[in-house]
Every structure is written in structure tokens, then in C-alpha cells.
Amino acid sequence: MQRVPGATKSADKSDRSGVARKRAGRADERIHSEIYAAIINHQIRPATPLQEDALATAFGVSRTIIRKVLQRLAHEKLVDLIPNKGAFVARPSIEEARQVFEARRGVECILIAKLAATISDAGIGRLTDLLDAEAEALTRNDKKRRLQLSGDFHLELAALAGNAVLRDFVQELVSRTSLIIALYESPGAVPCSQSEHRDIIDALKRRDAKAAVRAMEHHLRHIEAQIDLADQPSRVDFAALFKPVA
Amino acid sequence: MQRVPGATKSADKSDRSGVARKRAGRADERIHSEIYAAIINHQIRPATPLQEDALATAFGVSRTIIRKVLQRLAHEKLVDLIPNKGAFVARPSIEEARQVFEARRGVECILIAKLAATISDAGIGRLTDLLDAEAEALTRNDKKRRLQLSGDFHLELAALAGNAVLRDFVQELVSRTSLIIALYESPGAVPCSQSEHRDIIDALKRRDAKAAVRAMEHHLRHIEAQIDLADQPSRVDFAALFKPVA
DNA sequence: TACCTCACGAATGTATACAATTCATACCAA
């Protein structure tokens, strides 16, 4: 069984004695964002076991810290914590995926409606910058970066709306979506919709709330449609299990 | 300084040797719900320090468990975790309170719209039961129970909508609202709106989505209006501090 | 071969020991 991926940290603590050693505290913060990023960027697949000891030695801390990080990731629904079994990268079910998308449609449409009424030109500029970066990643065919920037676009939308509560919700939903894509993305999926992000910005520029909501709704439904709606294939290879008696 | 409230558990572990000793596991679950309930029910005021050692001995477990519980409560925004200082019952700011209410209006209106289209008669029955219980608590003038049931009503609405993601969001928002009420409730607040819950149910009965959303929006705005919008009063008694030179 | 049992290894769950930080108090000096 694949144990735990990379995290190629030098495990000995001696390298913390560097000149500007940052002070030991907050190490959990750093470890959390590293694992978080690794999950979001599909560097660790769903259902991968996250073993405490392995992570502890990899990051040069004790299991105490790792457990804290895993608990947080579990609360963020990126990790499943199974009692006495361990932590695993979450494997959202089809039903859960549907609910996440439904929630996104609801919450992000609220946000976009508010934004259409309140967004500043500076805000639109920020969104446009992200769109440009996305376009550039598209020409370079940099899939990882596109996924990243696509998420950032929605995050920035949520941040601009000026409601930290809803922004946090969107952050959770976007990261969970990333897991869903890792699990269910159909092989021949059309690269999603850079033009749809542009449609959203255009509607915001015109301060056209109705159109903005329509564009967002369409965009999210499009993403959802790209997902394989069928039940996930059982990963048991029955053919191999029940070999015909030769 | 008030240390830590009640939790009048016998602190020695010997009482776990009872006949049917339930098996030690999951103690954190129980402790979490006890503290959670104590915060929601206003048995512990905002800003109250939650000392690890005191809680540990009170509940007869080690600080390890308590820390886990506190981290979870912090993630649920009911507790502030200040590094090297400790855990305190959260004291949401006015701005945060506004954002929580805005989020509630958004999320719960989505849910009620969905419910109007999908709710079963059994679902309406569940809501009616809660309403009756609320009415009964009203006649008994049982304020604590009314607050509890009022929250349960919104929780049940969210649960009936069949989206676990949105239900969890509402659960978080409702519990945060409870903290906000503890902090900012104006003294002469009109007991909120049992009739408004009835209006919502009535609209659902008629499967009238528009009316249901209107009723919910009105209800939530009404609750928010009961809150003291002004900045929280400084708790420093200047009059007492600067006594006129007699 | 099929099946049951038991024991061992590996990983998680919990408690405790130790380190680091903060706050308050006391003490001293200007």
C-alpha cells in the first residue's frame, strides 16, 4: 500500500538552527497549508491514507501537531477520520457531490447578486487580472495552474463581497469541489469555461445583477455537468477475483 | 476572575468502574456537546475563559481531550483560541454579527425556496410539532426552552431540505446567532416572533415559495432588528473610575 | 482444503512529562 506521499522535508530538526530561524511556533499552520495544497492540487488522491507517524517524521514534528492538523482538515471535509483506523483523504460520494454543487449554486449566486450592486472598479480589476492569468495558463496548457486559478477566481469573488462568513463557506465548497473533480472528472472533459468567467465579469461590469446570477448559475451547472454523474465504478476488480476455473 | 463554570462532574476516574462502564472511547464527543450546549444556552457568557486544566479535571480526562474539543469549538466559531493565552467563549463583533445575519438570510432563503417545492406532509408535521412545543414554552414563559426550540425550528427546516452541506452551514449560523443574542440582545426585546414561524409554515403548506421566502426574510430581519445595532457598550465604568474629587 | 483461534505487529487513542510563554508581583533606582 502506498504510504504517504512526498513532503520531502529534511526530517532532522537541526536545520531549524539557521540564522533567521523563524521561532518554532505556528509550525502547524505551515503543515496544514502544505497538506491542504497537496490535496487541492491533486497531488494526493482521495482515499490515500495519511499516517500520523510518517507525516510526523516527514515534517520533523511530533504526532501531536500532525493530529491537530488532521483534525482541522477533517473539519474542512478534506479528510475522513475513521476511529482506530486513521486519516484518509476524503472520498465524497456522488450524493455529497451533488449537495456541494447545489450549495455552491445557492451561496455563490447570493454573493454575485450582492457584488453586482456593490463591486468597485478596483474589484473588477482584480477579477480581470485573475482572468488574464487564467488565459495565460490556458495557452501554456498548464492544467494544474488553471485549476488553481479557477478556484482563486471564485474565492476572489467571495472575498470582494465583503462577507467573511460567506467567503469561508465558499472556500470550503471550492476545496471540496476540487476533491470531487479529482474523483469523478470524466476523462474527455472539456476544459471548463474560461469564457464563462468572462461572462460573469462582463455582467458585473454592467452592474447587471440578473445577468450575473444567470452567468454564475450556468457556469456552476456546467462544471457539474462535466462530472460523471453515474455511480462511481466499484474499484474491486471482480474479473480478477473470480477467475474462471481454467 | 471567574474561572470555569460548573460542569459538576466527579473528577475522580474511579466512578468509571461502574457495572456497565460504557467504554472510554468517544468521551470527547460527550464533552463537546456539553460545552457546546452550555454556550448555546447562555450558561457560559461570551469572553469567559475556558481553562484547559480546570476542564480536564472537571470532566475527568486529560488536557489532550480538552484541547481537541476546544479546537473543534474554535472551528465552529464558538470559541476564540488565542495563542499562548488560552480559549475563550467567542465574542463576535458587531460587524461579524451583521455578516452572520446576512449569511442566514441568504442560505435560509435558498433552503425555504427549495422546501416549498419539495416538502412532504410529514415534514410539515414535524415543523408543526416544533411550533406547538414552542407555543407551550411560551405559555410557561420558559425563555431558555423557547430559545432552544426556536433554533431547532430553523435546524429542522434545514434538515428537511435534504442537503447536508447547507444544513451544516445553518447549524453553524444558528449557534453563532445564539452567541450574538447573548452579547447584544437589547433588554426590552420583544419575544421574537412565534407567529413568524407560523407564517413560514403556512406558506410551506400552500407550497407558495415566494411567500415562504418573504416570510423567512422578514423573520430574520426582525430578529436582527431586535439586536442592538450600536457598538457594544464599553464595559468600563468611567463614572466610577473618574470620581469627582470630593 | 477449509475454517477457526490466537498471538503478534502496527497504528491510533490517551495521559503525562517537559519546555516555552505570559502575566503579575516585588524590588530597585531615579
Added chain:
DNA sequence: TTGGTATGAATTGTATACATTCGTGAGGTA
């Protein structure tokens, strides 16, 4: 008094030791 510093208790942060659980596989029996 006012300010600064140092000392010490109290509390949180982290690591480690110990307990418990679960899966696996060897070994035995029918």
C-alpha cells in the same frame, strides 16, 4: 511616585511514553 527590570507562578505548547484497538497470518484441527 514613576519607571524599569527581574523573578516566579500559572498556563499553554510540544514531545514522548503507555494503553488500546485492529488486521494479519501462522498454526492447528476437522
